[in-house]
Amino acid sequence: MSTTTLEKAPRAAVRRTPRGPVPTVLRLHRTALWIWLTFVAGTTGLLLWLHGPGADVAQRALDTYGYSGLIMARGSADEYSSWFSYPDTLITLGSFAIALFAGGPLIARELESGTAQLAWTQSVSPARWLAAKLAVPAAFIVLGTCLLTAVYRQLWSAHSNLLIAGIGPRSLYFSLGPATVAAPLLGLALGVLVGLAVRRTLPALAFSGFAYFLVYAFRGNHWPFQGRYQQPELHSRSWAITSGGARIQDPGCYDDKACIAQHDIVRFSREYLPSSDYWPRQLLETGVLLALTALAVALAFGVLRRRAAG
Numbered sequence: 001m002s003t004t005t006l007e008k009a010p011r012a013a014v015r016r017t018p019r020g021p022v023p024t025v026l027r028l029h030r031t032a033l034w035i036w037l038t039f040v041a042g043t044t045g046l047l048l049w050l051h052g053p054g055a056d057v058a059q060r061a062l063d064t065y066g067y068s069g070l071i072m073a074r075g076s077a078d079e080y081s082s083w084f085s086y087p088d089t090l091i092t093l094g095s096f097a098i099a100l101f102a103g104g105p106l107i108a109r110e111l112e113s114g115t116a117q118l119a120w121t122q123s124v125s126p127a128r129w130l131a132a133k134l135a136v137p138a139a140f141i142v143l144g145t146c147l148l149t150a151v152y153r154q155l156w157s158a159h160s161n162l163l164i165a166g167i168g169p170r171s172l173y174f175s176l177g178p179a180t181v182a183a184p185l186l187g188l189a190l191g192v193l194v195g196l197a198v199r200r201t202l203p204a205l206a207f208s209g210f211a212y213f214l215v216y217a218f219r220g221n222h223w224p225f226q227g228r229y230q231q232p233e234l235h236s237r238s239w240a241i242t243s244g245g246a247r248i249q250d251p252g253c254y255d256d257k258a259c260i261a262q263h264d265i266v267r268f269s270r271e272y273l274p275s276s277d278y279w280p281r282q283l284l285e286t287g288v289l290l291a292l293t294a295l296a297v298a299l300a301f302g303v304l305r306r307r308a309a310g
Contacts, residue, residue, distance in 0.1 A: 021124050021132030028110075032101055033140065036094075040144040043090050047151045050087075051158060054080055058162045062268050066253050066260075067164070067238050081163045084155075085172055091148060095184040096212055098141060102191025103208025104201045106133055111199040111307075126308040130192070130301060137188055145181045152176050161270040169272060170234040177282040182289035183219070187212045189296035196303045215292075219285075234272055241267040 026033065058080035110116040120126050153176055163169040191208040198204040238250045242264040250268065253259035 021119075021128050022136055024119070024124075025132050025136045029106065029137075032105065036140055036144060039090075039094055040147060043087050043094075043148055044151055046083075046090075047087055047148070047155055050080070050084060051155050054083060055159045055162060058159075059267075062162060063266070066240070066265075066268050067250060067270060081168055084159075084163055085168055087148070087152060088172055088175060091145065091180060091184075092216070095187045096209060096216075098137070098184045099187035099191040099208045099212035100205050102137065102188045103195040103198070103204040104191075106137065107192050107195025108199055108204035109201045111195070112201055120308065126304050127301065130196075130304050134188070134192060134297065134300075138185060141184050141188060142181060145184055149176060149178075149180045152180075160272050163270075163272075165236050165270070169236075173234050173272065173275070174278065174281060177278070178286040179282055179289060182286045182293065183215075186215060186289050186293045186296065189293045189300065190215070193296045193300040193303065196300055196307065199307075234275055236270050236272045238268065238270040240265045241269060 061080075107116075116126075116129060119129055156173065156176065160169060160173075190211045191204075194208045194211055195204045198207055239247045240250050240263065241247055243266050244264070248263065248265075251259060251263050251265070253263065253265065
């Protein structure tokens, strides 16, 4: 092999190596990225199942028992109400996981191992390093949670009529919106701040989880945050549909086939009426969460400057 060939090979290899903080973050944390993408895909799949086959099963149970009968029967439609809220629970757990990841593997582990300090002595400044650590996960978080929230809202619009009235639908209605996207961003910012302050992986994991738990507890018990017992009533109206397509008042037939036949009922339905308090609560909550996120990010850069100067 000639000398010219030997000189060109290393140069080509260098060109193929990702440069800059953003490619570095993607390369170092590609496992976490794949886990997040799998989580988003799996949760989206559950939402689509609830939109299709799950809704069909629940509608058949509803047409058999009616809304009044479902309270006693506790059948497939009751199970559907539970499954309907599971994606919301998964999104909340995902926010906790983001806070833990940000505090531990994303920040504290690199500080503890010296990887971050090595990057700072080369071409990447501490500020650029932290900006990349925040921007790359934030982009994937926003894209993923926006997708989940949009699909979830579409599911609510299409099949909320299958849910048994009570605290569950009301809580879900007031929890889905822009604040669903802002909450995990706050988890990311809190985790990064804790990781920079603690600089030890395991303690950072513990403190990040605790910090986000405090935020979650506050959201659950204070207005404008959406606690289970804090929302205004979400009014609904139920009716039955005859074979001719006419809408009549729900006669409460339960599973009495003679009653259903007497009224010529082929289907039951319900409509949840929009609440005038939804958008004021959502926008105020989103603003508070984003303000706390900005504060946590500013504190994180302040802590980083002191660490780098020391």
